Amino acid sequence: MAEPGPAERARTAVMRGALGLAVAGGVAVTVAAVRHLASCPPSGADPGCVRELVVWALPAPVAGAPALDLTVRVDGLSALFLALVGVCTSCIAVYSFGWLRHDPLRHSVAVAFDLFVAAILLTLVVDNLFWLLVALELITLVSANLVRYRGRSGGSPQASRTAVRTYLVVGQASLVCLLAGLLPVAVASGTLDFDGLRAGATSPAPVASFALVLLGLGIRAGVSPFHFWVPVVHPQLPTNTHAMMSAVMLKIAVYLMIRCFLEGMLGPVQWWWGAVVLVLAGATALVTVFYALLCKDLKTALAYHSVENVGIILAGLGLALLFGADRFAGQPAMRGAAALALLASLYHVVNHALFKTLLFLGAGAVERQAGTVETRLLGGLLRASPWVGVPFLVGAVAIAGFPPLNGFVSEWLTLQALFGGQAVYRQGGTLALAAMVALVLGLVLVAASFALTALAFVKIAGETLLGLPRGPRATGGQVAWSMRSVLVLLAGACLLLGLQPWLLVGWLETAVAATAIDAPVLQASPTGLTVELGLGYRAALPLWPLLAVGVVPLLLTLWVRAGAATRRPVWAGGEAFQPRTMQYTGGALSSLVWELVAGPPGRSPEAPLPASFRLSGRLAVVEQANRLVNGLVTRVGRASQWAGDRVQDGDIRNYLLYIFGVVMVVLILLVAALLGPP
């Protein structure tokens, strides 16, 4: 191999420096956040466990306007998210040493990754609406640079441009809605500090504020039908930052939802907010897991699954809002159910960050190994490279929500919160009936999405890891040890949090206590979790079956294999077995589900997003959200062209008229200001 030139060496040095900084910073943030969580008293003594530090005292630019101090504020909730960001950052940075090693854009990606993480950290610690908006805008800008990656390294420029545009438009739209929802609150309370907003400011129009904030954050979190941007943007990212975007960035929206809704920034919590969030969350989970089943590409499928998991997280949050509404303030049973729901939601936040980071990094390793992420060309990776295959399989079982892995624990807790909130049925007729509709609908949607996730991951894991290779496989690069070690570490974390959930519960309780809801409802010990809500609801998750499921099968396998299991060729009805054509495919597996709604592919209109999934020559399934967006984009484009043609018609007299009109308006305003009341 030729000696690398000075430019190459400089790039490598920049990459190493940036990634080293990320590893060190990630570890430091994790340690600091965990120490903060551990130092908080269990509950009651110091609710919220808040530490504040004014970094930059910035007086108000205009007299009478609120001050814009940059204050760092960390409480239990933000410490939990900070720890999560820290863990993900350091894992991804270590992995990137291997993944980026020969990449021509390594310096740029590594630096952009550092900035991305910094912007996310800033979002979690700011305590001021102005700085929050700055931080959110920074996230969008910095990560938009990462979205350009595939376009810059030889991918389709058209797809890259679409992704960047979609991403920026989505970021702006979300910000505008958030601003429109929160500014009235800030104006009414005369401050931009969150402490001031929490202290009792109520929005002048709480319903509109709730709707706008939900819309703004929902767009960012990918709540259906705004999930469209996630699978468009994800395949354009460098693989190592997929994980950051889906495991962490989508959670920022969840974090802000908890802050805005549960902490009373928009006024007292209404029970119907929870009902709305719960049903939306269930619908999001089901819709996105269905589309995930149709994807042929591992990364797009995982991106859809990210939104599905956001749905499950939001279901927990919806339950917390429903049960934790202010009108139930005096009822311990309701408060308990709300605390349990929020705890379940946060547990799933942690779990999803772990297993989704694992799966995305695993997909990166699969791509490195096999040269493609198209699942129908893959197969047999578990035997070919067990260091990648086994952790990926662990991630698949975890996301499908089976014991003894961590996904099961948070799904169990979410369902227990739903079952445990029975006191809501004793709150009066209309409320009870409406709550019942929301709860049952939420339960059915979430249950269906759990089952479909299992189907989807049999498809993904079966096609990617098991059997024999299904297609011509490029001999890809080696999977470096830095990548393998991170995968194994994350798989270990998934297993640990599945087998010993009590390790995490204490910190989660601290985080839950930071919101106004705190009631000790979950006794966690090394032998099991016990839920005890008021009015007698009780459920227990013993841990011995989980340990047994982890250990006994290994022993039994040794016994089954005793006495030399013989290997035989695959039997294919007497024919010679052809691995490429005779193996069952994931497309056929999922056809049981999609054939119910598939139709002939329509003529796809001139549109930015893929309007449907082509499943065969004759069948396609329409992606409704993308179709909606395409229609909107086409209409807006046509309307603006029509208006533009009318306004900008090149006639000098019209332009003079516009100038005259503007001057008149300015004059009228001036006169009004001068003559108006002082």
Added chain:
Amino acid sequence: MTWALTLAQAAAYLLLAPLFAGLVDWLKARLQGRRGPDPAQPYRDLRKLLGKAPSVPGPASGVFLLAAPLAFTCLGLLGFALPLFLVPALEMDLLLALALLGLARFVTALAAFDAAAPFGPMSGGRQLFVHTLAEPALLLVVYVLALGNDTTGLASLTTGGNPWAEPAVPLALGALGYVLLASNGRLPFDNPATHLELTMVEQGTRLEHSGRALALLEWADAMRLTFALTLLANLAVPWGVTAERAPLPVLLAFLAYLAKVGGLLLALAWWEIVHAKARLRAVASPLLLALGALLFAVVSLVVQDL
């Protein structure tokens, strides 16, 4: 004493399971006027298979080898915590029990992919598809039970008060029975006696297994049937499960258990000879019907609280 009895109950669950599987086939045959296989035949099959080392398809990895032991463990564990005739020393949650059943299904479907032969994944996928339709109804059953009993613990649910006092619970139990037919691969969802690979829903995932692995899978199937029968019997007739540790009550409780399950076995055999297998595309509507019944159950429970 309590522990010894718990272990004895687990052993009974483990050892009775093949008998129940054999009894269904024998009863079906008798009801159709055939002589049928001896009810003890599954024991002989298991003994023969347990003595043989498995033969493994060439491309299979560890997943294939692990599948049968894992499925067996998942189902076997339930015996330690499910009250058959006495309240066990260990507690278990119904949601965890359902998750263990799901794990067994998941891993056998993965193993079918691992074996690389085409029939296995086809039937594994069908199994998961049927389950996808059944899962909402299944969780709604748990919800109804939790509404009535304030818990999802197996022991408290199956030794609770009179389930027939409220109209909701029989409705829910009927739906549960229907859903359990689906998750056990019985008619009309799957024909357990089929030998035609193209129509298989459950059996296809067993095709590539052999020797001890096949024995463990067959045994796990029998235990799944036993779990379903026991759950349904003890939910519907919660009398006769004893918490006492004296010999006579335990013996009486055991006989009561055999009577309950025997009744259900007869009902299952009768059900299977009067029903034909539904087309795979048509299984959605009966399961939606079960879901509808459960919605009524929830509504009735909620309305009476108002």
